[in-house]
Amino acid sequence: MENRMTFTLAGTPELKDDVYRLRHDCYLRRAAIEPRPDGRFSDSYDSLANHFSFLLRTPGEAAHATVRISVVRPDLDWRTAPVHKVFGDHPAFAAIAKASFVEASRLCFHRQARREILFELVAHMAALADFYEVDWLVACPREEHTPIYERLFGFRKLAEPRQYFGVNFRTALLAIERHQLRQNARQVKWMNDAWIHASERVRSGHSIAVP
Numbered sequence: 001m002e003n004r005m006t007f008t009l010a011g012t013p014e015l016k017d018d019v020y021r022l023r024h025d026c027y028l029r030r031a032a033i034e035p036r037p038d039g040r041f042s043d044s045y046d047s048l049a050n051h052f053s054f055l056l057r058t059p060g061e062a063a064h065a066t067v068r069i070s071v072v073r074p075d076l077d078w079r080t081a082p083v084h085k086v087f088g089d090h091p092a093f094a095a096i097a098k099a100s101f102v103e104a105s106r107l108c109f110h111r112q113a114r115r116e117i118l119f120e121l122v123a124h125m126a127a128l129a130d131f132y133e134v135d136w137l138v139a140c141p142r143e144e145h146t147p148i149y150e151r152l153f154g155f156r157k158l159a160e161p162r163q164y165f166g167v168n169f170r171t172a173l174l175a176i177e178r179h180q181l182r183q184n185a186r187q188v189k190w191m192n193d194a195w196i197h198a199s200e201r202v203r204s205g206h207s208i209a210v211p
Helices: 011-029 083-086 090-098 115-131 144-155 178-186 189-204
Strands: 007-011 051-055 065-073 102-110 138-139 154-162 170-177
Touching: 007 011, 007 090, 007 138, 007 189, 011 065, 051 144, 051 189, 065 138, 065 144, 083 090, 083 102, 083 154, 083 170, 083 178, 090 170, 102 115, 115 138, 115 144, 144 154, 154 178, 170 178, 178 189
Parallel strands: 102 138
Antiparallel strands: 007 051, 051 065, 065 102, 138 170, 154 170
16 A cells, blocks of 8 residues: 555664654653754664664655664673663563563654554564564553553553653553463454564565574
8 A cells, every 4th residue: 555654664864863853852742851952862772783763654754653672682692771771670670681572662653642553663563573583572651651551462560660761751661471462462353463564574674683
């Protein structure tokens, strides 16, 4: 379909600039950050090899949303993600920290959050978890968004909210094992279809690093 949304890896300076500008506008609109002189919001994790920022967009239109997905796999020497900075000392995170996982962070929308866009973003997070064969999926959403992840996808709340890295709001620690999310998806057609389509896009992309 000509107007289908595409999930694009921000692998060029121009696309990364689009990500940082969208982040800045989104967080500033929610009073989550102070305005930056250059109108861009990025951090030290953006330069690491195991952190991938994506744009969800429709051709010819402004990007609808962006998300950063961090891949932690010690066997590849990919060992750090923002969740370590926030929940690294929490006992509930200990088992995950010893394994492999993906974390979604810096989830931002061009205007208001839309459920179908969130579906696409989580589907691509799951597809990247498959691609890198990790054990867990981790998310640290705002406190008020926690029930959405629990109800729609089956994430479990592992820790009470803490101040998240680089922004002035609190986030809970949510996680789900990849095999459990797969079981959940098989019972819900839209989730299973979204995961399949996302996996096809991830595996056909030439900009994703191959382990």
